[in-house]
Amino acid sequence: MSTRAATAADLDAIMDLERTSFPTDAWSAAMMREELASPHGFYVVVEEAGRLVGYAGLRAVRGARDADVQTITISAAARGRGRGRALLTTLLDEAVARGVHDVFLEVRADNPVAQALYVSEGFAEVGRRPRYYQPDDVDAIVMQLDLRGWAARRAEVSGGAAPGVAASDAPSASATPSPTGKGWC
């Protein structure tokens, strides 16, 4: 298994997985191409035996306080073996490196697996968008992660210093929830 930055050459493989993973609300190829090319984006892919089995993307405008997990997907055959968490962690590490304070995402209310992953990393529900996912008519749950708290917890577990976060700087309690979740996950 290897993880690397996504390139424009990955577009077709990403779109194959996108359409399989999100049959009713997949992004268009044009949208995905734009995301991959955006200077504010950070997209990674995971491969097994030279085959793309997952991808994930973050939107973090340089200098901005907030970032969004845009998408994360592992192919059905490769799920349940830690790859989703590894991709999410890679996105969060990049957000730390960009000086982000809070990470937001949206997740379908009928997707308990993804919700469990996010909650286990410290994301908390801060709002709902009724009937956000169409045509399925499913609500979006908006989640927020206090990134400096996440980095501090991680450093504690690994026994080292949190990258980019001074211990005295890291908040001990969760940040004030923001009503502006914007991710498209």
Ligand SMILES: CC(C)(COP(=O)(O)OP(=O)(O)OC[C@H]1O[C@@H](n2cnc3c(N)ncnc32)[C@H](O)[C@@H]1OP(=O)(O)O)[C@@H](O)C(=O)NCCC(=O)NCCS
């Ligand atoms: C959500 C997704 C990316 C998780 O990837 P994954 O590689 O299967 O997940 P991991 O093996 O890293 O597991 C991470 C956590 O997810 C949760 N999880 C994974 N599989 C689960 C299952 N079958 N049931 C319940 N929770 C599950 C658990 O909290 C797990 O942590 P644990 O192993 O410590 O219990 C993957 O299921 C997926 O691609 N789903 C379809 C696309 C999608 O829904 N994307 C998210 C859009 S917001």
